[in-house]
Amino acid sequence: MANLSxxxxxxxxxxxxxxxxxxxxxxxxxxxxxxxxxxxxTFAAIALFYAGMTIYSYSILKKEIAYWEQVKRTNxxxxxxxxxxITVIQSGARRLNEIHKHVASPLPVSDFIQEVGxxxxxxxxxxxxxxxxxxxxxxASLQESPQRASAQLSQYVAELRTNPRLRxxxxxxxxxSMERNTKDGTxxxxxxxxxxxxxx
Amino acid sequence: MSYRLRQLLALMKEYPFVxxxxxxxxxxxxxxxxxxxxxxxxxxxxxxxxxxxxxxxKTINASPALRSDSQLIESxxxxxxxxxxxEDNLAENYGYFYIIEDQSQAQMGxxxxxxxxxxxxxxxxxxxxxxxxxxxxYSQVFNFLHRVETGSRLIKIxxxxxxxxxxxxxxxxLAMELNMLAYP
Numbered sequence: 001m002a003n004l005s006x007x008x009x010x011x012x013x014x015x016x017x018x019x020x021x022x023x024x025x026x027x028x029x030x031x032x033x034x035x036x037x038x039x040x041x042t043f044a045a046i047a048l049f050y051a052g053m054t055i056y057s058y059s060i061l062k063k064e065i066a067y068w069e070q071v072k073r074t075n076x077x078x079x080x081x082x083x084x085x086i087t088v089i090q091s092g093a094r095r096l097n098e099i100h101k102h103v104a105s106p107l108p109v110s111d112f113i114q115e116v117g118x119x120x121x122x123x124x125x126x127x128x129x130x131x132x133x134x135x136x137x138x139x140a141s142l143q144e145s146p147q148r149a150s151a152q153l154s155q156y157v158a159e160l161r162t163n164p165r166l167r168x169x170x171x172x173x174x175x176x177s178m179e180r181n182t183k184d185g186t187x188x189x190x191x192x193x194x195x196x197x198x199x200x
Numbered sequence: 201m202s203y204r205l206r207q208l209l210a211l212m213k214e215y216p217f218v219x220x221x222x223x224x225x226x227x228x229x230x231x232x233x234x235x236x237x238x239x240x241x242x243x244x245x246x247x248x249x250x251x252x253x254x255x256x257x258k259t260i261n262a263s264p265a266l267r268s269d270s271q272l273i274e275s276x277x278x279x280x281x282x283x284x285x286x287e288d289n290l291a292e293n294y295g296y297f298y299i300i301e302d303q304s305q306a307q308m309g310x311x312x313x314x315x316x317x318x319x320x321x322x323x324x325x326x327x328x329x330x331x332x333x334x335x336x337x338y339s340q341v342f343n344f345l346h347r348v349e350t351g352s353r354l355i356k357i358x359x360x361x362x363x364x365x366x367x368x369x370x371x372x373x374l375a376m377e378l379n380m381l382a383y384p
Contacts, residue, residue: 033215040221047228054235061242068246068253075256082259085270092273095324099280102327103356103381110346113362132359 106195107131107169115165121156125186136170136193141186149187153178157191171196283352285382287316287328293380296353297332304344306336309373319384327356327379334374335365341374354381 072079113129116138120126128139142149153175160166161173170193177190212219259266285293294311301308314329334344341362348355358377365371 036215036218037221040218040225044221044224044228047225047232051228051232051235054232054239057239058235058242061239061246065242065246065249068249071253072249072256075260078260078263079256082263082266085263085266086259088270089266089273092270092277095277096273098323098325099354099381102325103354103379105349105356107357108349109357109360110342110349113342113345128361128363130359130361130363131357 106134106197107136111165112136112169115163119156119159119163121152124152124156127188134195134197136195137176138191138193139188140191141181141188143186146180146187149189150178153189160191160193166193169196170194280354280381283354283381284325285328285353285380287313287326287382293328293330296351297330297348300344300347300351301334304336304340304347306334306340306344308344309333309335316382323384326382326384328382329358330378330380332376332378334376335371337370338372341372345374345376348376348378355379 109131112131116126116129120140123144124140124142126138126140128137130137130139142152144152157173157175166173172192172194174192175189176192177188179188180186181188285296287293290313293313297308297311309332311332312330314331316326316328319326334341336344345360345362349357356379358379360374360376362372362374365373
């Protein structure tokens with residue numbers, strides 16, 4: 001506090017203040033006018049810019065619409081002609097689908113029989129090949145001891161599973177029966193091949 | 201003239217620049233609002249015409265492929281129509297298999313045309329079921345089967361059984377259930 005009272009001595013003006021403050025014009029209105037003009041000018045510029053952008057978008061949209069309308073107009077004759085072609089294709093595709101539903105065979109039978117005959121082991125005698133209810137059955141006999149017959153058959157089934165012509169047709173290939181024929185000592189076997197569902 | 205209006209006019213006279221700016225803001229604002237509403241409408245229209253135009257361009261570009269597809273489908277359907285059978289025409293339906301019998305030299309046993317299932321409404325095709333048996337050597341029967349599958353008539357083999365005719369020898373018997381594509 002002692003310091004403050006001592007320093008207050010230096011705060012005094014160093015010369016006499018001769019201004020007639022009450023008679024001087026007020027400078028606040030000038031400052032206010034300038035600020036108002038600045039603000040108004042800024043907002044006007046923003047408003048003009050925004051309006052300009054909107055007009056620009058409007059013109060771009062109009063141009064683009066005109067372009068696509070022009071594309072449609074110039075190609076309208078060709079499109080009408082192509083529409084007829086498309087109708088022909090659609091009705092044709094419907095008919096072909098119907099035909100496919102009626103006669104598409106899930107199994108190319110002659111190819112299947114040929115492939116089974118071609119790949120069979122030499123000592124495997126095929127007695128019957130059957131196809132019904134989306135499954136094919138191969139019934140065969142082997143003139144071998146049960147152990148050798150079992151091993152040979154497992155190998156044959158594995159070969160059928162990996163066969164490039166049969167693999168795309170069947171979802172499952174498995175040996176479903178194996179029994180000894182007491183009359184002639186042969187081993188009778190059955191292999192079942194389940195077809196994959198047909199898709200158009 | 202009211203006091204307030206006079207005051208406003210006085211202010212406008214006093215601040216002409218600010219007044220001009222305010223008028224510009226007012227006009228630009230109204231214009232922006234109006235055009236924004238217009239643009240929203242135009243954007244919908246533009247999306248629609250652009251999609252339609254793109255479809256047109258895509259279709260025009262694909263026109264050679266479309267034309268060739270259409271010709272391909274038409275010729276395929278003509279070929280199929282030429283191969284169709286009529287359910288009532290038994291002689292022709294059986295005759296087709298007798299021709300194959302001659303060509304393959306296999307011996308045909310039974311040949312029956314079974315009752316066709318009822319027509320589906322608006323169906324353009326139907327199938328005529330047949331059952332037959334063939335005997336002969338393996339190669340003759342296989343030849344018969346191959347000709348049935350790849351012949352001029354559209355046939356689906358619904359089921360078949362191929363077995364040895366006797367325990368020994370080369371003779372085999374084939375029994376088949378077929379579906380022939382026919383006129384409705």
